[in-house]
Amino acid sequence: MQPYTADGLKDEIARRLQVDKGQKLEEASPKDVYYALASIVHGEIMPSWNKTQQKYKDKKAKQVYYLSMEFLIGSLIKSNLLNCGMLNQTIEALRKMGFHPEEIFAQEQDAALGNGGLGRLAACFLDSLSSLDYPGHGHGIRYRYGLFEQRIIHGNQVELPDYWLKDAYPWENRKEEEAILIHFRGEVHMFKKNDGSLEFKHENTDKVMAVPYDIPVVGYQNSTVNTLRLWSAEPYFPPEENEGQEDDFYHDLEHQHSIEQITGFLYPDDSNIEGKELRLKQQYFLVSSSIQNIIRQFKENYQLPLSRLPEKVVIQINDTHPSLGIPEMMRVLMDEENLSWDAAWKVTTGAFAYTNHTTLSEALETWPVEMTEGLLPRIYMIIHEINERFCRDLWFNHKEKREEIPQLAVIADGRVHMARLAIVGSFSVNGVARIHTEILKNQEMSGFYSLYPKKFNNKTNGITHRRWLLQANPGLAGLITDVIGPNWIRRPKQLISLMKYTKDRPLLEKFASAKQQNKQALANFIHQRTGIAVDPHSIFDVQIKRLHEYKRQLLNIFHVIYLYNELKDNPQLDVVPRTFIFGAKAAPSYYLAKEIIKLINTVASIVNYDKDVKDKLKVIFLENYNVSLAEKIIPAADISEQISTASKEASGTGNMKMMMNGALTIGTMDGANIEIHDLVGDDNMFIFGLSAEQVMDYYRHGGYSATDIYNTDDRVKRILDQLKLGEFGSQEIEFKDIYYNILSHNDPYFVLKDFEPYMEAHEIVERTYRDTYSWLQKSVTNIAYSGKFSSDHTIQQYATGIWNLKQFKEKE
Numbered sequence: 128m129q130p131y132t133a134d135g136l137k138d139e140i141a142r143r144l145q146v147d148k149g150q151k152l153e154e155a156s157p158k159d160v161y162y163a164l165a166s167i168v169h170g171e172i173m174p175s176w177n178k179t180q181q182k183y184k185d186k187k188a189k190q191v192y193y194l195s196m197e198f199l200i201g202s203l204i205k206s207n208l209l210n211c212g213m214l215n216q217t218i219e220a221l222r223k224m225g226f227h228p229e230e231i232f233a234q235e236q237d238a239a240l241g242n243g244g245l246g247r248l249a250a251c252f253l254d255s256l257s258s259l260d261y262p263g264h265g266h267g268i269r270y271r272y273g274l275f276e277q278r279i280i281h282g283n284q285v286e287l288p289d290y291w292l293k294d295a296y297p298w299e300n301r302k303e304e305e306a307i308l309i310h311f312r313g314e315v316h317m318f319k320k321n322d323g324s325l326e327f328k329h330e331n332t333d334k335v336m337a338v339p340y341d342i343p344v345v346g347y348q349n350s351t352v353n354t355l356r357l358w359s360a361e362p363y364f365p366p367e368e369n370e371g372q373e374d375d376f377y378h379d380l381e382h383q384h385s386i387e388q389i390t391g392f393l394y395p396d397d398s399n400i401e402g403k404e405l406r407l408k409q410q411y412f413l414v415s416s417s418i419q420n421i422i423r424q425f426k427e428n429y430q431l432p433l434s435r436l437p438e439k440v441v442i443q444i445n446d447t448h449p450s451l452g453i454p455e456m457m458r459v460l461m462d463e464e465n466l467s468w469d470a471a472w473k474v475t476t477g478a479f480a481y482t483n484h485t486t487l488s489e490a491l492e493t494w495p496v497e498m499t500e501g502l503l504p505r506i507y508m509i510i511h512e513i514n515e516r517f518c519r520d521l522w523f524n525h526k527e528k529r530e531e532i533p534q535l536a537v538i539a540d541g542r543v544h545m546a547r548l549a550i551v552g553s554f555s556v557n558g559v560a561r562i563h564t565e566i567l568k569n570q571e572m573s574g575f576y577s578l579y580p581k582k583f584n585n586k587t588n589g590i591t592h593r594r595w596l597l598q599a600n601p602g603l604a605g606l607i608t609d610v611i612g613p614n615w616i617r618r619p620k621q622l623i624s625l626m627k628y629t630k631d632r633p634l635l636e637k638f639a640s641a642k643q644q645n646k647q648a649l650a651n652f653i654h655q656r657t658g659i660a661v662d663p664h665s666i667f668d669v670q671i672k673r674l675h676e677y678k679r680q681l682l683n684i685f686h687v688i689y690l691y692n693e694l695k696d697n698p699q700l701d702v703v704p705r706t707f708i709f710g711a712k713a714a715p716s717y718y719l720a721k722e723i724i725k726l727i728n729t730v731a732s733i734v735n736y737d738k739d740v741k742d743k744l745k746v747i748f749l750e751n752y753n754v755s756l757a758e759k760i761i762p763a764a765d766i767s768e769q770i771s772t773a774s775k776e777a778s779g780t781g782n783m784k785m786m787m788n789g790a791l792t793i794g795t796m797d798g799a800n801i802e803i804h805d806l807v808g809d810d811n812m813f814i815f816g817l818s819a820e821q822v823m824d825y826y827r828h829g830g831y832s833a834t835d836i837y838n839t840d841d842r843v844k845r846i847l848d849q850l851k852l853g854e855f856g857s858q859e860i861e862f863k864d865i866y867y868n869i870l871s872h873n874d875p876y877f878v879l880k881d882f883e884p885y886m887e888a889h890e891i892v893e894r895t896y897r898d899t900y901s902w903l904q905k906s907v908t909n910i911a912y913s914g915k916f917s918s919d920h921t922i923q924q925y926a927t928g929i930w931n932l933k934q935f936k937e938k939e
């Protein structure tokens with residue numbers, strides 16, 4: 128990519144405004160400037176994009192396709208500028224033109240095509256694939272409405288539609304000529320062919336066009352540009368029916384609308400499946416368009432028999448949502464390409480690899496047989512046959528498994544079990560953190576593990592340090608480069624060199640000052656958004672993630688209420704001032720999660736205006752948590768709250784982002800917290816609470832009583848009674864459902880059980896914070912060890928351990 132100077136950029140922006148809009152620079156709005164800039168960047172990307180794709184074709188490179196219902200890519204303008212090597216010049220150019228660069232960048236709406244961690248992981252993986260020169264692409268859905276926009280009104284979450292396409296999206300290219308036809312419903316007819324084999328014809332189907340929109344995925348200053356291909360559903364107009372078909376205009380409109388609905392919106396549930404037919408339609412729409420596309424490109428570019436497809440193609444499915452890709456590939460290979468069942472099965476199971484993301488029962492996908500069969504009759508036949516053959520194999524070849532067949536069968540209890548389909552149809556099954564993979568192998572999927580021990584493997588999640596450190600925290604990144612040189616940017620594990628400087632006091636001061644500037648910037652942002660002034664020298668104690676009972680925002684707010692009670696009892700108490708910062712969306716149908724949001728906001732509205740605790744305690748709930756907001760909060764965090772009930776959080780990635788930005792973690796031994804602990808040890812984080820074994824033991828054998836804790840711990844009793852008696856609400860028993868959930872349902876997430884150890888851990892946090900020097904040492908230690916959590920490292924492990932994929936080194 129050709130290097131622009133700041134002045135060159137400035138001229139080019141002015142020129143484009145003139146040519147495209149007939150505008151003078153003085154007349155241009157921030158939005159106009161944003162579009163002019165985006166178009167320049169896109170123009171820079173295009174040649175490398177074409178070249179990269181041509182090279183893959185010419186060299187017949189093996190490629191990975193990452194199939195995911197979610198890609199939470201956020202805003203691309205800054206990361207594209209950074210990866211094109213244009214960010215610094217652009218900032219300078221915009222300043223020279225009299226604009227605030229951040230105001231221009233903020234003109235781009237986040238592409239919120241995901242719920243949370245799972246979708247963000249997919250986005251980080253794409254960034255690493257390109258940055259490491261791997262041939263790897265994403266396939267997803269171009270939802271016209273992304274994750275809802277959250278407003279807080281009188282403490283309650285209100286959801287607004289996220290119409291992110293209302294302004295043109297400058298990064299996408301529509302590729303109408305590569306559209307693919309998708310079939311729903313209809314009937315399947317069976318014929319006997321001359322050679323005696325069976326042929327299946329799927330007829331009278333509802334037809335839908337899948338039109339691809341391609342978004343470039345730009346590698347970090349390496350000229351590699353891969354593709355994120357998002358599919359959009361459109362009506363299909365058969366060419367021969369163009370004339371004399373004006374029969375029913377309104378029927379056609381309705382029909383068109385129902386087709387466009389397939390890619391109309393993202394389901395807003397995180398780790399919780401809504402079993403609606405439209406969701407099943409979305410899933411099949413994604414996999415049918417992707418699989419047909421992959422096979423078409425393979426045939427066009429490789430001139431190899433389809434039996435050799437697994438040498439050139441690997442398909443990673445992000446959770447079970449794209450599992451129907453397995454029977455879809457069988458369908459295409461058998462019905463359209465005339466492969467036998469056995470040949471097709473060999474190809475399919477040689478190409479698919481499955482990533483599991485959760486063991487929560489409410490997130491395990493199953494679909495009713497009638498719904499699956501009605502919507503996808505041919506696919507259902509194939510699933511049925513996969514199941515028959517699998518069960519027969521168990522019965523005859525694994526006699527010790529006969530009893531277990533109902534727990535292993537792909538179809539059981541009138542439902543299709545998507546995780547079982549994914550395991551049976553893939554050559555690899557991976558969990559996303561060490562503990563999570565162990566739980567899969569030894570508990571949740573032990574039946575399959577003993578059957579296929581070699582399929583199971585771990586790939587601990589990661590985050591792209593380019594977005595989450597270089598781009599989001601330029602102050603810290605610049606300081607790191609000053610200290611250890613720039614090599615860590617391409618080799619993030621080299622951050623470990625920072626360990627040589629943890630006793631260098633003047634240097635630690637510089638780290639402190641970088642953090643302080645970020646805290647000041649966040650304090651300004653909070654003031655502008657909420658009107659509340661927070662003390663930038665207080666501890667910024669941050670919990671940002673989807674709202675879920677298992678993530679235990681409730682435990683955090685109980686700690687806040689406890690501190691508030693202490694300060695009310697004794698306003699002179701010597702505490703380190705704290706600012707608690709929350710960001711969290713609840714699924715619109717998740718009642719208790721919304722009650723917890725209301726509780727946090729209610730506590731905030733009392734604490735923030737109480738003169739007794741003034742300057743000592745503030746509670747901030749920032750609405751509409753998304754990628755862009757995360758980029759503002761994370762660089763300013765002192766404390767990272769990672770307090771899920773042990774065994775419940777598969778990995779977490781928010782924990783990694785905050786560690787990399789120098790926050791210290793207070794957390795349970797869950798998910799990747801355990802691997803952070805492996806690296807930095809007890810001295811550099813605050814571990815508390817039940818272990819996963821203890822939690823699972825209580826679930827299995829009982830022995831826990833929330834009521835006992837309520838009756839014996841005065842602090843706990845006081846808090847719960849305040850909820851029940853309405854001290855934190857205008858009406859009596861405002862939060863009675865939270866109260867009853869804990870006491871009548873015996874506190875299913877062990878909030879009360881972990882309360883005491885959590886309070887103690889927070890006391891240690893406070894004591895540690897008072898010793899500034901020691902705190903800074905710990906902070907730098909966390910940054911130094913965080914390189915292991917770069918998604919570059921994770922992607923290297925996928926590439927060598929699952930995909931057998933080579934870095935594409937050839938360059939002109």
Ligand SMILES: *Cc1c(COP(=O)(O)O)cnc(C)c1O
Nearest residue numbers: 243244672753754757779780781
């Ligand atoms: C990283 C991220 C998440 C995942 O956070 P966890 O703490 O791992 O649950 C969710 N949403 C957004 C916007 C993120 O950037």
